[in-house]
Amino acid sequence: MKQSELDFINTLRQSTRYIEQHRGKTCVIYLPDALIAAPDTFKQLSQDLRLLHQIGLKIVLAMGASTQIDAALTAHKIHWQLHQHFRVTTTEMIPVFQQTIGQLRSQMEAVFSQANNQNAIPLPIISGNWVTAQPKGVIEGVDFQHTGKLRKINHQAISASLGGGQIVLLTPLAYSLTGDVFNLNTLEQACEVANALQADKLMIFSSHQQLQDLPKQMNVTELELKLNASVDPKQTHFLAQIAKTKHHIKRVHLIDQNAPDALLQELFTRDGHGTLIFSDRYHQLRPANIEDVGGILEMITPLENQGVLAKRSRERLELEINNFIVIERDQDIIGCAALYPISNTLGELACLAVDPCYQGQSLGAELLQAIETNAIQAQLTQLCLLTTHTHHWFIEHGFKLDTLEALPKERQSLYNLQRQSKVLIKALTK
Numbered sequence: 133m134k135q136s137e138l139d140f141i142n143t144l145r146q147s148t149r150y151i152e153q154h155r156g157k158t159c160v161i162y163l164p165d166a167l168i169a170a171p172d173t174f175k176q177l178s179q180d181l182r183l184l185h186q187i188g189l190k191i192v193l194a195m196g197a198s199t200q201i202d203a204a205l206t207a208h209k210i211h212w213q214l215h216q217h218f219r220v221t222t223t224e225m226i227p228v229f230q231q232t233i234g235q236l237r238s239q240m241e242a243v244f245s246q247a248n249n250q251n252a253i254p255l256p257i258i259s260g261n262w263v264t265a266q267p268k269g270v271i272e273g274v275d276f277q278h279t280g281k282l283r284k285i286n287h288q289a290i291s292a293s294l295g296g297g298q299i300v301l302l303t304p305l306a307y308s309l310t311g312d313v314f315n316l317n318t319l320e321q322a323c324e325v326a327n328a329l330q331a332d333k334l335m336i337f338s339s340h341q342q343l344q345d346l347p348k349q350m351n352v353t354e355l356e357l358k359l360n361a362s363v364d365p366k367q368t369h370f371l372a373q374i375a376k377t378k379h380h381i382k383r384v385h386l387i388d389q390n391a392p393d394a395l396l397q398e399l400f401t402r403d404g405h406g407t408l409i410f411s412d413r414y415h416q417l418r419p420a421n422i423e424d425v426g427g428i429l430e431m432i433t434p435l436e437n438q439g440v441l442a443k444r445s446r447e448r449l450e451l452e453i454n455n456f457i458v459i460e461r462d463q464d465i466i467g468c469a470a471l472y473p474i475s476n477t478l479g480e481l482a483c484l485a486v487d488p489c490y491q492g493q494s495l496g497a498e499l500l501q502a503i504e505t506n507a508i509q510a511q512l513t514q515l516c517l518l519t520t521h522t523h524h525w526f527i528e529h530g531f532k533l534d535t536l537e538a539l540p541k542e543r544q545s546l547y548n549l550q551r552q553s554k555v556l557i558k559a560l561t562k
């Protein structure tokens with residue numbers, strides 16, 4: 133078989149489980165104006181949305197239109213004012229907003245109706261007055277007039293449309309109970325609607341400036357820290373909007389609006405494309421079971437081949453699996469460690485390893501901490517280990533170098549002279 137075919141099969145295997153995971157899940161996608169303004173990119177994206185729709189994802193699109201509205205207002209010689217990053221929307225602007233957004237909607241429907249090789253059925257898209265608005269008000273003496281904020285979301289109606297197989301489109305226009313028209317910030321709207329729907333995912337296409345220096349993943353506490361540390365006002369405003377409305381959304385994905393394939397990469401590959409902000413525990417540390425043997429072997433075999441870890445056969449691993457704990461992420465094993473009782477008071481830590489893609493995120497420290505807790509629960513007072521490459525890491529975590537003679541005779545007799553491992557011991561305190 134050719135390498136390209138093998139690669140294809142591996143990719144298919146890797147992505148198939150995500151298809152199962154995403155089926156029936158609700159996903160809100162924020163499409164900024166820049167993305168819609170690029171026809172080729174948007175056309176490609178519509179094909180990807182079709183694919184997601186076909187595998188059963190329930191999709192809500194929140195469409196931004198600032199660039200297009202700026203252009204239309206300029207063409208009508210209407211000036212606008214920004215305050216605190218938000219546009220002040222006057223009465224004379226409303227018809228321009230309605231016209232521009234109506235046009236964009238029509239363009240979007242046209243793209244979604246376009247047949248491709250596999251499909252001659254239009255991708256069904258629907259919009260409506262599900263979001264009730266209220267005036268943003270007068271802030272610092274500035275009357276925002278028709279700039280609104282979200283008052284209520286008819287999430288039952290949105291869910292019913294999603295349940296009926298429609299893609300739901302939210303535009304920046306919403307209406308108050310007095311029948312007035314308001315211009316809403318679409319990112320804010322996307323976050324609020326995702327919250328109200330308790331969406332499984334909120335995908336936000338973002339600019340380079342908004343994404344600069346963000347890590348691959350953050351929990352909500354790290355997001356707050358990043359927000360406080362950011363020196364770029366645009367990034368700060370962007371992160372603050374997300375931080376404000378994250379409560380019921382499990383995962384927020386920030387993806388690059390200049391990379392058209394980012395959406396699929398984020399959803400169908402283990403490491404995604406952009407930055408993931410998670411409120412659920414993204415990785416899980418748990419006792420290992422027999423099904424984990426394959427995943428553990430896959431991770432430790434390269435380390436065994438380099439001589440970093442002592443060799444273990446599959447049979448031995450299967451027999452000793454109850455001694456192991458693992459860290460699992462999206463059904464992959466990305467970390468493991470084992471505890472072997474040596475005497476009534478001494479335990480041995482072995483096979484501590486973290487997948488190289490995830491090192492440096494304190495997962496090693498988390499595994500060590502869990503092994504120490506298990507050892508203390510088993511009434512052990514000391515933890516020992518043998519290592520060829522990693523003694524400094526263990527010393528930094530409270531271990532001390534010792535001699536082979538410090539270990540019980542039975543353990544000494546199993547010492548592999550060829551490996552010449554260093555012996556380290558740590559006293560455990562409750």
Ligand SMILES: CC(C)(COP(=O)(O)OP(=O)(O)OC[C@H]1O[C@@H](n2cnc3c(N)ncnc32)[C@H](O)[C@@H]1OP(=O)(O)O)[C@@H](O)C(=O)NCCC(=O)NCCS
Nearest residue numbers: 483484485486491492493494495496497519521522524525
């Ligand atoms: C040792 C290991 C488990 C640490 O996992 P981890 O999740 O990266 O650990 P942490 O995030 O808690 O610690 C990362 C820090 O340890 C340092 N570190 C990693 N390996 C080290 C080593 N061999 N010696 C000294 N420091 C090391 C990193 O440089 C990093 O330092 P920094 O925080 O200053 O940047 C991981 O590097 C690993 O799997 N190594 C190969 C297997 C191994 O050696 N196992 C131990 C044998 S029992």
